[in-house]
Amino acid sequence: MAKSNLDLVRDFPYYEDNNVVYSENLKNYYAFRVSGYDVTLGYILNSVVEKFPWPKDIWSIDSAAQTITLVAAADADPAHRSELMAQSIAEAVKAGCFEVLKGWRNEKYPVYGPGGEFLLEMERCATPLFGIVSYGAHMTGYVEDSTGLKFWVPRRAKTKQTYPSMLDNTVAGGMCTGEIPFECIVREAMEEASLPEDIVRASVKSVGCVTYVHVRDSRAGGEIDLIQPEVEYVYDLKLDPSVVPKPCDDEVEEFKLLTVSEVKEALARGEFKPNCSIIMLDFFIRHGILTPENEPDYLDIVARLHRRMPHPTVTHC
Amino acid sequence: MAKSNLDLVRDFPYYEDNNVVYSENLKNYYAFRVSGYDVTLGYILNSVVEKFPWPKDIWSIDSAAQTITLVAAADADPAHRSELMAQSIAEAVKAGCFEVLKGWRNEKYPVYGPGGEFLLEMERCATPLFGIVSYGAHMTGYVEDSTGLKFWVPRRAKTKQTYPSMLDNTVAGGMCTGEIPFECIVREAMEEASLPEDIVRASVKSVGCVTYVHVRDSRAGGEIDLIQPEVEYVYDLKLDPSVVPKPCDDEVEEFKLLTVSEVKEALARGEFKPNCSIIMLDFFIRHGILTPENEPDYLDIVARLHRRMPHPTVTHC
Numbered sequence: 001m002a003k004s005n006l007d008l009v010r011d012f013p014y015y016e017d018n019n020v021v022y023s024e025n026l027k028n029y030y031a032f033r034v035s036g037y038d039v040t041l042g043y044i045l046n047s048v049v050e051k052f053p054w055p056k057d058i059w060s061i062d063s064a065a066q067t068i069t070l071v072a073a074a075d076a077d078p079a080h081r082s083e084l085m086a087q088s089i090a091e092a093v094k095a096g097c098f099e100v101l102k103g104w105r106n107e108k109y110p111v112y113g114p115g116g117e118f119l120l121e122m123e124r125c126a127t128p129l130f131g132i133v134s135y136g137a138h139m140t141g142y143v144e145d146s147t148g149l150k151f152w153v154p155r156r157a158k159t160k161q162t163y164p165s166m167l168d169n170t171v172a173g174g175m176c177t178g179e180i181p182f183e184c185i186v187r188e189a190m191e192e193a194s195l196p197e198d199i200v201r202a203s204v205k206s207v208g209c210v211t212y213v214h215v216r217d218s219r220a221g222g223e224i225d226l227i228q229p230e231v232e233y234v235y236d237l238k239l240d241p242s243v244v245p246k247p248c249d250d251e252v253e254e255f256k257l258l259t260v261s262e263v264k265e266a267l268a269r270g271e272f273k274p275n276c277s278i279i280m281l282d283f284f285i286r287h288g289i290l291t292p293e294n295e296p297d298y299l300d301i302v303a304r305l306h307r308r309m310p311h312p313t314v315t316h317c
Numbered sequence: 318m319a320k321s322n323l324d325l326v327r328d329f330p331y332y333e334d335n336n337v338v339y340s341e342n343l344k345n346y347y348a349f350r351v352s353g354y355d356v357t358l359g360y361i362l363n364s365v366v367e368k369f370p371w372p373k374d375i376w377s378i379d380s381a382a383q384t385i386t387l388v389a390a391a392d393a394d395p396a397h398r399s400e401l402m403a404q405s406i407a408e409a410v411k412a413g414c415f416e417v418l419k420g421w422r423n424e425k426y427p428v429y430g431p432g433g434e435f436l437l438e439m440e441r442c443a444t445p446l447f448g449i450v451s452y453g454a455h456m457t458g459y460v461e462d463s464t465g466l467k468f469w470v471p472r473r474a475k476t477k478q479t480y481p482s483m484l485d486n487t488v489a490g491g492m493c494t495g496e497i498p499f500e501c502i503v504r505e506a507m508e509e510a511s512l513p514e515d516i517v518r519a520s521v522k523s524v525g526c527v528t529y530v531h532v533r534d535s536r537a538g539g540e541i542d543l544i545q546p547e548v549e550y551v552y553d554l555k556l557d558p559s560v561v562p563k564p565c566d567d568e569v570e571e572f573k574l575l576t577v578s579e580v581k582e583a584l585a586r587g588e589f590k591p592n593c594s595i596i597m598l599d600f601f602i603r604h605g606i607l608t609p610e611n612e613p614d615y616l617d618i619v620a621r622l623h624r625r626m627p628h629p630t631v632t633h634c
Contacts, residue, residue, distance in 0.1 A: 016625050016627045180610055182608070205605040207605060211616065211619070292634075298632070306620050308334075315615070317613045
C-alpha cells in the first residue's frame with residue numbers, strides 16, 4: 001500500500017499526544033547515563049540490556065530505576081570514558097551478541113552532556129544499542145529549468161550493510177567527533193558524488209536542520225526497535241545542468257535526475273532510506289511543493305521533522 | 318541587555334527538558350474542554366478561572382482535576398456551542414473582569430477537536446483567556462541585489478491595542494473561521510501593504526510553518542501569563558525593487574527597507590513583535606544567514622520554532 005507522507009515521518013511517541021502511551025513505551029528502555037551527570041544520554045532497549053556483557057567494574061545497573069550508568073572516576077576525562085566504552089563494546093563483539101556490531105565502521109561518534117560538553121566517543125555501529133543522538137549532514141542537489149525542479153538522486157549499492165539498494169539524498173554523511181556540519185557536507189560531496197569542492201563551497205546553502213527519533217526496522221539490518229535520535233543539518237545546492245554527480249566509491253550504484261513526481265512516487269513506494277525521505281519532505285515544504293492546502297498532515301509532519309531532542313545536544317560554534 | 322536569538326523564542330516549558338518543572342507549571346492552568354470530546358483544547362490560567370463569571374448552566378468546573386468543560390447536549394452543533402461561548406464571554410464583558418476583552422475585534426477564531434473537527438468559534442480577543450490554538454499567515458517581503466538581502470519591515474501604529482509601535486513582518490494576519498492560509502496571505506498583503514493581488518498570487522511561496530506556545534507579557538496589553546499556542550503559516554515573497562509596500566489602513570505607520578544587519582540589531586533590541594521575531598529567525602535559518610556554525614543555540618531554536626502542539630489542530634485540505 002502506498003505510504004502517506006506522514007507514514008514516512010512517524011517516530012517515537014510524544015508525551016503531548018498521550019502521556020500514558022508515552023510512559024508505557026519508555027518502560028521498554030533503560031536510560032543510558034554517565035556517572036557525575038544527572039541526565040539521560042540515550043535509551044537502551046531492554047533486550048539489549050539483557051544480552052550485553054556489561055563489565056561489572058565499568059557499569060552500574062539499576063533495574064528498579066531502569067538506568068545503566070558508565071562509572072568513571074570523578075576526574076575522568078573523555079579519553080578515559082571512551083576507553084571504558086571501547087572495552088565494553090569489544091566484550092560484546094567477542095561474545096557475538098549483536099548483529100549491528102558486525103557492521104564495524106571504524107568511525108567514532110561523540111556523546112555530549114549538558115551544555116554540549118563532550119563526554120566520550122564510541123564506534124559508530126554501536127550507537128543504536130545505546131540510543132544516543134547522532135549527527136549528520138544531508139544535501140539536496142537539484143537543477144531548475146522551465147519544466148520545474150529535478151533532483152539528483154543516488155541509489156545505494158546492493159552491497160551496503162544498511163539499507164542496500166534504497167534511494168538516498170544527493171549527498172549525506174554522518175559527522176564524526178570534532179567535525180562541523182559545513183566541512184562534513186563539503187567532504188561528503190567530494191567523496192560520494194564527485195562534486196568539485198569549489199562549486200560546493202561557493203553555492204551550498206545551509207537551510208536548517210531536521211531532528212527526530214527514529215525506531216529501527218528490518219531495513220536497517222540487525223536488531224530492530226533500537227532507537228536512533230538523529231540531528232541532520234540540511235543543505236540545498238542548486239546545480240548548473242552541466243554539473244553531473246558521479247559515484248566515486250562503491251557505496252553508490254548510480255545517480256539519476258528525477259522529477260518532483262518521480263520523487264513523490266518513490267517516496268510513496270517506500271524506496272527512499274527513511275532519514276532521506278525526511279530530508280526530501282523538508283525540501284518539498286521549504287520550496288512550496290507541499291503546502292497547507294495540499295498536504296492533510298502538514299502541521300503534524302512539520303513538527304515531527306523538528307522534534308525537540310530528549311537528550312543534550314552539541315553546539316558547533 | 319541585548320537579547321540572544323534564543324531569548325526571542327523561549328516559550329512554555331518542555332516535558333523533555335524537565336518533567337517536574339513541566340508538571341509544576343501545568344498546575345497554574347485549568348484544561349479547557351468541551352463535553353463529548355476527551356481532549357484538552359486550551360489552557361486557562363488559574364486567575365482567569367477565578368475571575369471569569371462562568372454561567373452555571375453552561376460550564377462544569379472540576380477543581381480537583383483542574384478542568385473546565387463547556388457542557389452542550391450530545392447532539393449539539395458548532396453553532397450551538399459557539400452561542401454558549403458567546404453568552405459566556407458577554408457575561409465577562411458586562412462584568413468588566415478582563416483587560417483583554419476591552420480590545421474587541423469582532424473577528425471569530427475557530428476551535429478544533431480531534432481529527433481537526435470544527436467544534437466552535439469565539440471572539441478573537443477572548444482566545445488568550447482560553448489558551449486555544451490560533452492560526453495566522455506571515456509573509457516576509459524582501460529584495461535582493463548585489464549588496465545582499467533587504468527586508469520590507471513595517472512599524473505598527475502607535476494606536477494599536479497590541480504591541481504598539483513595534484516592528485512587524487511585511488504582511489501578517491490572523492485566520493478567521495473557514496479561511497485557508499494562502500487566501501489569508503493574499504488578502505492581508507492587499508489590506509496591510511497595498512501589494513497587488515496578481516503579484517502576490519504569482520510569486521508568493523509557501524515555505525513552512527512555525528508553531529510555538531507563547532506566554533503573553535505586558536507588551537501584548539492586558540493580562541499577563543496567558544497562553545497563546547500559535548500556528549503561523551510562513552510565506553516568502555521576493556519583490557522587484559520597483560514594488561514598494563505602502564500602508565493602506567491605520568494599523569501600520571510606515572514601511573522601511575532594512576538590511577540583514579539592521580534586522581539583527583532590531584531583534585537584539587527586542588523591537589520586533591514577539592511572533593514576528595520568530596518568523597525572521599525562521600527566514601534567517603532557511604536562507605543560510607543563521608547557520609550551525611554561527612548560532613550557538615541553533616538546534617534549540619529550530620526545535621522551538623516547530624513545537625508539537627499540545628492540542629488538536631486543523632487541516633486546510
